[in-house]
Amino acid sequence: MTPEQQQEIQKRQRSRAIAMALVLGALVVLFFCITIAKMSH
């Protein structure tokens, strides 16, 4: 594997990890809001 390929793999892994973290964070907020809404509905 060339250094360029290795760099590209790391770049993609980083961007996927950030995207996944954002999605999980959004889901935590969403599930919290759903729970509150269901409890008071």
Add this chain to the structure above:
Amino acid sequence: MNGKAVTDAAVDAALLQADWRDFVALTKPRVMTLVVFTGLCGLLVAPGHLPLVLAFTAILCIAVGAGAAGALNQWYESDRDAKMKRTAGRPLPAGRMSRQSALHFGVGLSFFSVLLLGLATNWFAAAILATSILFYVFVYTIWLKPRTVQNIVIGGAAGAFPPLIGWVAVTGSVAPLPIALFALIFFWTPPHFWSLALFVRMDYANAGIPMLPVVAGEVATRRQILFYTAIMAVAALAPVLLSLTGVIYGVTALVATGVFAAMAMQVGLRRESDPARMGPEKRLFKYSVLYLFLLFSAVVVDHWVNLGSVQA
């Protein structure tokens, strides 16, 4: 492409891992726009009240469910997509993602969207969402699309579910208006898709997909566009004729359907097989998208105006 090139592409895809943008592309975001919009309209005109966060979740689930179906469609059709100019740049045929990643992503999103919709709203809405995903993947993509010219006529049902899901998420039951909206999308699908199929006919032929222009020819397709436009017009006017909507929707439907019919007439009566000269066909395809947006917007505006006058 030879065997080695295919192997190299598979190895590259496995090593390089897809970018998050490729996963977004796998969900067919442009198709999702219409799905989300019609689902939202179904939700907004439904009687009853759903807290904002639950309404948002319902729309999110409809969008994610549609994305899941799109991902599974691309997973199954990656070989065919590679043969079509329109789809060759998608993540799988372009070798930017492994098929297994697409499959896991599609199945994961399917379960997630159905379970979340069931938990947040009701299980009837979740069951309809599950049906629409299964219908799109198994009935349309796997069974009908490679086998019959009627693929998009019957398969169109999958795209017609969102307003029904939006409505059921609020009410928990089905009523005549969402069924009328389902019928509108169902009968709108053939002229919408066949106008596209007319000018990308060679793409479908190269991929071996038996779309109507490929199998029955250009003239028969034009005739069928006219036939289904007539049925669609009845479906578009049905809500106002059955007093399910008011005059705002009625006038909008009448004018917009009149324009649609005039454009379909132009496409239906001309004889042109050169894709470079298919201006009217391309215009009909573009207008058909706007048409659906117009009619569904009119349903919502009509509902709000009527609600306002009743409350006043």
